[in-house]
Amino acid sequence: MSAVTVFGLCAAAAVGVGLYGLITNPQPLRKIIAFNLLGSGVFLLFGIIGRRGAAAGSGNDPVPQALVITGVVVAFSATALAIALTLRLFETAGSMTLRSRAPTGPNSDPSAG
């Protein structure tokens, strides 16, 4: 079994795990983490494609590598924006839920729902 197969299967499984967490975790922050897992699986799949395209003395096709580097930075900035939105949601609504009607907890503001 070559490195491409081992890590390719690992990347496919990471996409599945991330998707499952994205759907089933109710908290926004956990959804963000799960989405990042999913994204890193997709990047790894792209890295597998690049590894198979190794030629002309370079061990990994440089074009997918450059695209993944760009993708990692964009994924980070999207994560930071999503977290800022989550913190702001908590600040204004006083609760951490994505449901349209906020639970009637001690801190929740009924007008925020």
Next chain:
Amino acid sequence: MSIATLFEIVLAAVVLGLAIWTITVSETYSAAVGFVAYGLLVALIWVRLDAVDVAMTEAAIGGGLGGIVLLGAAARLRESEAMTAERPGRVVRLCAAALSASIAMVLAVAVLILPDPAPTLAPTVISNAGATGLANPVTNVLMAFRAMDTMLEKVVLMLAIVGVWSLASDQAWGGRPGPRHEADPNGVLAFLARLTPPAGIVIGIYLLWTGADHPGGAFQGGAVLASMWLLVIMAGLADTPPVSSRSLRLILVAGPGVFLVVGLGGLCFGPAFLAYPVAFAKPLILGIEVAMTLTIAATLALLLAGAPERSATR
């Protein structure tokens, strides 16, 4: 089975185990810690795939900075966790598991039946390396052959910081992002924040410079510089700048700005947008990279600091 294959299988298993643990652990803070460990091990996978440039970016930005922003948010939201909504019902979870498993299966099959010989652009990139005078093929692709992607990505970074800043409340607008950090002036954090930055800044600049011929470049160098700045801020030795500061805003637009000017220069005096004249290709690329590194360092650090929370005078 060779020892290398065994190592790869163990690495893949540990990465997958961490991913599953990150999803299923009950505390969000633990999940964030798991994600940091996951990011660092994924960087090891990138090294095994012979993509050292990506490995450095993944370790510095994906695992490192991404981990800090997640840990910070998890710590702030810790108290709210008790009153969050219950998990979805069993049917929803079973359907989600079936959907995720089938998608993972399809991807796994796709990995196993990839075409042979694999399509590749590596020979084209290597044979055109002389046009820019850079020996690192990844930097060549980032800065010359697909420079448009990199430029637009700088614009995305700028939009992200605009988005984060615009979440400030009205009275904090124009103020300093994040809380004021207080640390023991004789503690370990303050000691490290004095000891590490001189070496860290040199490493960041070296990564930028060596990116022309070896793994490294503007992203990796910028991430190291950003982490040095953050270390000093978190130790309370410096404060975040107010977002209304003009010099800060100039730094934030320097990267995409210089890139755009050089690109338009190619359109006016050369054949196409972002076409570098061969004689000046390397100096032009270096100039863009220096501006980009400053922008990346400032943007990454400020994205981590979050929305403005305090008025500029305090």
